[in-house]
Amino acid sequence: MISKTQIPEDKVIVARDLTKKFGNFTAVDHLSFEVGKGEIFGFLGANGAGKTTAMRMLCGLSKQTSGEAWVAGYDIARETEKIKRCIGYMSQKFALYEDLKVWENIRLYAGIYGVPEKDIAGRTDDLLKRLGFEAEKQALVKSLPLGWKQKLAFSVAIFHEPKIVFLDEPTGGVDPAVRRQFWELIYQAADRGITVFVTTHYMDEAEYCNRVSIMVDGHIEALDTPNNLKQQLEAKNMDDVFHQLARKAKRTEQ
Amino acid sequence: MVIKYLIEKEFKQFGRNPFLSKFVFIFPFVMLSILPLAANFEVKDLNLAVIDNNHSSYSRRLVQKIAASRYFHLTGVPSSYRQALKNIEQDQSDMILEIPPSFEQDLIREKNARVMISANAVNGMKGGLGSAYLAGILAEYNAEIRQELLPSAVSSSQTGLEVSKLFRFNPLLDYKFMMVPAIMVMLITMICGFLPAFNIVSEKEAGTIEQMNVTPVSKFSLILSKLIPYWVVGFVVLTICFGVAWLFYGLWPKGSLLTIYLFASVFVLAFSGLGLIVSNYAKTLQQAMFMVFFIVITFIFMSGLYTPVDNMPQWGQYISDISPLKYFLRVMRLVYLKGSSTADLIKPFLALCTFAVVFNTWAVLSYRKSQ
Numbered sequence: 001m002i003s004k005t006q007i008p009e010d011k012v013i014v015a016r017d018l019t020k021k022f023g024n025f026t027a028v029d030h031l032s033f034e035v036g037k038g039e040i041f042g043f044l045g046a047n048g049a050g051k052t053t054a055m056r057m058l059c060g061l062s063k064q065t066s067g068e069a070w071v072a073g074y075d076i077a078r079e080t081e082k083i084k085r086c087i088g089y090m091s092q093k094f095a096l097y098e099d100l101k102v103w104e105n106i107r108l109y110a111g112i113y114g115v116p117e118k119d120i121a122g123r124t125d126d127l128l129k130r131l132g133f134e135a136e137k138q139a140l141v142k143s144l145p146l147g148w149k150q151k152l153a154f155s156v157a158i159f160h161e162p163k164i165v166f167l168d169e170p171t172g173g174v175d176p177a178v179r180r181q182f183w184e185l186i187y188q189a190a191d192r193g194i195t196v197f198v199t200t201h202y203m204d205e206a207e208y209c210n211r212v213s214i215m216v217d218g219h220i221e222a223l224d225t226p227n228n229l230k231q232q233l234e235a236k237n238m239d240d241v242f243h244q245l246a247r248k249a250k251r252t253e254q
Numbered sequence: 255m256v257i258k259y260l261i262e263k264e265f266k267q268f269g270r271n272p273f274l275s276k277f278v279f280i281f282p283f284v285m286l287s288i289l290p291l292a293a294n295f296e297v298k299d300l301n302l303a304v305i306d307n308n309h310s311s312y313s314r315r316l317v318q319k320i321a322a323s324r325y326f327h328l329t330g331v332p333s334s335y336r337q338a339l340k341n342i343e344q345d346q347s348d349m350i351l352e353i354p355p356s357f358e359q360d361l362i363r364e365k366n367a368r369v370m371i372s373a374n375a376v377n378g379m380k381g382g383l384g385s386a387y388l389a390g391i392l393a394e395y396n397a398e399i400r401q402e403l404l405p406s407a408v409s410s411s412q413t414g415l416e417v418s419k420l421f422r423f424n425p426l427l428d429y430k431f432m433m434v435p436a437i438m439v440m441l442i443t444m445i446c447g448f449l450p451a452f453n454i455v456s457e458k459e460a461g462t463i464e465q466m467n468v469t470p471v472s473k474f475s476l477i478l479s480k481l482i483p484y485w486v487v488g489f490v491v492l493t494i495c496f497g498v499a500w501l502f503y504g505l506w507p508k509g510s511l512l513t514i515y516l517f518a519s520v521f522v523l524a525f526s527g528l529g530l531i532v533s534n535y536a537k538t539l540q541q542a543m544f545m546v547f548f549i550v551i552t553f554i555f556m557s558g559l560y561t562p563v564d565n566m567p568q569w570g571q572y573i574s575d576i577s578p579l580k581y582f583l584r585v586m587r588l589v590y591l592k593g594s595s596t597a598d599l600i601k602p603f604l605a606l607c608t609f610a611v612v613f614n615t616w617a618v619l620s621y622r623k624s625q
Contacts (some may be wrong), residue, residue: 059468062625080624084470095465099270100263111259112469140270 006165008069012164012195014056017067018051027053029218029245030067035164035197040190042209042226043199046246049215050254052092058197072163085113088157088165088194094149096125096156099143102133105141105154111139113160117233124158127155147178151185158189171205183208203239212238214245221245256326258481269481278445285441286289286498290433297383301329303338304349310358316369320351325387342374351374351382365403366575373401410502433584434505436559438495442518443525443579447550450480450526454533455542467623477618480601481526489515490529508593514586516596521582528578534620545556553577558584578609 011194019026028050035041044053050089052139057060058071060080069076073085096105108232109118128134131151136144144152145170150170158165166187170180183205190196198209206212222229223244226238235241273386302320320549321328329347332338338350353359354369356469360367371388374382455461458554466476492515499505529546536542557563557571557579574580581602588594596603 009371014506060624061464061467082472084468087468089465089468091461091464093460093461097267097462098460099267104263104266105588108259108263109469112256112466112471114256114470 013071014039015069018064018069019066020057021065026218031242033213033223038193038195039210040196042206042212044206044212045215047251048251050218051215052168055168059166067145072093086163088162090153090157090167090170094153094170096153101138102139103137109156110159115160123197147174150174154185163193167201205243206238215247216249257479261482263482264479278487281501282441282494283498285437287502289437290430297380298325300326300348300349300384301347302326303330303332303341305332305335305338305352307351307355308357311359312358319395321392323391327556337366353475359564430503434499434503436583437592439583439586442488442491443550445491446484446522447529447565448525448546450484451529451532451542451546455482455536455539459539473621477621480530483528485522505589509589509595513589513596517582517585520610521578524578524606524613527617530617531620553579578606581605
């Protein structure tokens with residue numbers, strides 16, 4: 001057991017032996033890592049490696065089987081609701097309301113996170129201007145192309161200025177140009193001091209992260225800066241790093 | 255207030271669902287205009303075959319009396335019981351009346367004669383009511399004959415018991431008047447039971463509920479935000495029902511509208527709560543649909559909507575006690591036809607309140623923000 005006082009000030013996520021079992025299947029196996037404040041932390045791994053499960057535990061959507069973790073200084077087992085006030089989350093599956101307009105989705109989540117009502121309209125306009133979405137303010141979300149939806153979902157996830165934002169494959173299925181724009185948004189958020197915890201399949205994106213962890217079969221196989229990993233494994237790029245490590249996987253793709 | 259944003263969202267979504275928002279208005283019209291006319295328990299035009307083995311003036315008089323009634327059609331006079339049964343098998347007649355050869359003799363000599371009624375009970379309601387009507391005509395005939403044959407006996411020992419019937423609160427015993435309030439209950443049950451159940455489940459399927467679950471929104475607010483819109487919809491539907499019942503059947507509640515609204519508000523809360531419980535346990539729309547269907551059908555049949563609760567076996571009556579429909583149905587009929595006031599209906603009111611509290615507490619507790 002670690003107590004609150006033992007968590008280093010500058011660490012916003014601390015996981016110790018975090019484990020999740022579904023029946024006999026251990027999806028996440030004794031995961032231990034730390035994420036520093038303001039970091040862009042890449043969470044890499046093949047399909048079925050346990051990335052999403054680990055992220056869902058940290059967000060309070062799933063209860064751990066054993067081990068412990070602290071997010072923004074709160075225990076994920078006992079202080080879930082407090083954690084939820086300090087985090088933003090963007091799931092793998094687009095989860096804004098398709099039958100609501102762009103501004104209505106923003107207003108809904110701003111209201112839920114307690115942004116004062118008088119500020120919502122102004123901040124919504126600012127956000128839409130930054131994204132270049134002014135013309136789409138009144139559009140139903142279902143009419144937007146996927147790339148725009150993802151940018152909107154990310155913006156909604158950080159609208160309430162959380163301490164940490166969790167992004168589960170945020171750029172899945174979008175074109176390279178939009179992916180680039182998306183990462184610019186991530187950098188802007190990180191500059192404002194928001195810690196970014198992101199899973200991805202794209203190894204070029206891994207290069208954009210401050211540090212990356214590579215998950216294989218439910219546990220972390222490697223964790224370091226992209227440059228250090230490349231040097232250690234004598235790989236020319238992250239793709240190479242990933243292939244060398246992921247080759248050890250015994251689990252078949254699910 | 256977080257709940258304000260959530261309710262706002264529910265209403266916007268409801269309004270934007272072109273099917274649902276129209277359906278809520280069309281549904282009451284269609285159901286109230288068609289069902290009360292179809293759900294009629296009165297049995298008319300029964301096909302009767304008479305086997306007259308006696309061929310006397312007395313037997314002919316009996317047959318004429320029966321044929322004169324508006325309930326029976328004389329479809330044939332077969333010569334034997336076997337032939338008459340064949341008629342039933344071919345669906346040409348529903349009932350058989352057999353008059354024995356010694357009918358007149360027995361009647362005059364022994365002042366007592368027997369006839370036999372056989373009814374096709376494939377449709378139990380038709381068979382049962384048909385025999386009862388026929389027995390009624392026979393009893394009338396019996397009284398007439400007695401008076402003729404034994405004038406003294408009638409005046410002295412056999413004064414007879416004359417029963418006069420008076421149908422209170424529904425003088426013409428019109429089934430429509432009984433069915434209209436019941437169909438209103440059914441309508442509200444379906445709209446307020448099905449819609450909330452499907453609401454949360456479809457959010458589960460769309461994945462939007464997960465985005466909601468990572469927010470600090472409380473379970474209570476979330477459930478309340480799902481309840482309130484259907485509560486409002488329930489009121490709208492009820493109001494439309496009042497209008498349709500008045501327009502089509504000239505039926506207006508004898509009691510106060512406020513009494514009905516009061517009971518409806520508690521009933522809707524209770525039943526929507528039940529719908530939400532289902533949606534918490536169901537993972538897919540299909541599961542939710544099946545569960546709600548099962549619950550609603552069971553409750554409708556156990557509520558006394560079609561058959562009186564008192565006719566049910568004891569265990570059936572116990573089950574009907576846990577159906578909120580039973581109480582609301584009773585209240586609707588009483589207020590509509592008899593004009594009962596809230597003060598007369600304290601018991602069903604308390605029962606409905608209990609359901610509302612239990613179901614909604616259960617709904618909040620069974621909602622899981624994490625797995």
